[in-house]
Amino acid sequence: MQSSVEVFRPVIPSRLKRLLLPLWNGGHQLAWRAGEYAGAIRHRRFDRCAVCGRWGPKLYRRWVIRPELERRSGVSPLAVEAWARKESCDCPFCGAKLRARRIAEVLLSLDLLGDPPSPARSLRDWVASPRARALRVAEVNEIEGLHTFLLQLPHLSYSEFRDDAAPGEVIAGIRCEHLERLTYADASFDLILTSETLEHIPDLTAALSEIHRVLRPGGRHVFTVPLLPGVPKTFARARLRPDGTIEHLATPVAHPGGDWGYPVFSEFGADLPEILLNAGFEVDLMFGPVRNDDLCQVIICRKPRESIIPK
Numbered sequence: 001m002q003s004s005v006e007v008f009r010p011v012i013p014s015r016l017k018r019l020l021l022p023l024w025n026g027g028h029q030l031a032w033r034a035g036e037y038a039g040a041i042r043h044r045r046f047d048r049c050a051v052c053g054r055w056g057p058k059l060y061r062r063w064v065i066r067p068e069l070e071r072r073s074g075v076s077p078l079a080v081e082a083w084a085r086k087e088s089c090d091c092p093f094c095g096a097k098l099r100a101r102r103i104a105e106v107l108l109s110l111d112l113l114g115d116p117p118s119p120a121r122s123l124r125d126w127v128a129s130p131r132a133r134a135l136r137v138a139e140v141n142e143i144e145g146l147h148t149f150l151l152q153l154p155h156l157s158y159s160e161f162r163d164d165a166a167p168g169e170v171i172a173g174i175r176c177e178h179l180e181r182l183t184y185a186d187a188s189f190d191l192i193l194t195s196e197t198l199e200h201i202p203d204l205t206a207a208l209s210e211i212h213r214v215l216r217p218g219g220r221h222v223f224t225v226p227l228l229p230g231v232p233k234t235f236a237r238a239r240l241r242p243d244g245t246i247e248h249l250a251t252p253v254a255h256p257g258g259d260w261g262y263p264v265f266s267e268f269g270a271d272l273p274e275i276l277l278n279a280g281f282e283v284d285l286m287f288g289p290v291r292n293d294d295l296c297q298v299i300i301c302r303k304p305r306e307s308i309i310p311k
């Protein structure tokens, strides 16, 4: 016969549990947030946010780079911290992460319509300025942290990728576009924005050619992609078979989970500027070069005024 062991469990009435749970969760969140603020103070992560313009701490979240993504990408612990800074260091007021704030900094510094750079000190002010409001802008896939501000631009064309939609189709009020087959006319935009998108496009050459086509001569594509140290040459992690299935050519990586999310087709390396030059752009790498302690570069591609058709 089995002997039964009595374990003492305090009996908390369910009504009391319901009362205590929000307190416990609230306390836990508060402690977590206090830790993030303490980290910002310890590492002197205070600056003016280029998106909302407010001065404040930047909250670092190491957990945004999941262990499986870290393992599959094979980057050093130092580089993973830099990657986590790129994907966090959030502004507590507007939520913009470092990657969004750097894109905003670049937008504030550019002479997008041939004017001198904007006197605006934040994206919030910039979108209200007449020169920004004159721009024809494409935001291809929502850029977290920038999107709500960009929506205020009168000539913004915002689109999302959906594999169940035809390019150009509007679903629930949102235009669907595929970077390999954009449905915009030639020379439609002064500025195209993408962030952490190009690595997920199966045919990179087609995407770059489409971006080049829909930019006006002199127009810019401002973007970020994952740039990891120690990758000298861009390589394909996967390719799409004619039947639409994925063939893996190297360790499969997906964002954001590593083993779940959107599959990575291109892993970009140090030759990225060369790839963009060959696609017919003039190229600037801002906040570069890629270093173990800074992986948050912003790339500016400009379609030359006297544009030659790319090979």
Ligand SMILES: [Zn+2]
Pocket: 049, 050, 051, 052, 053, 054, 091, 092, 093, 094, 095, 096
């Ligand atoms: Zn902010």
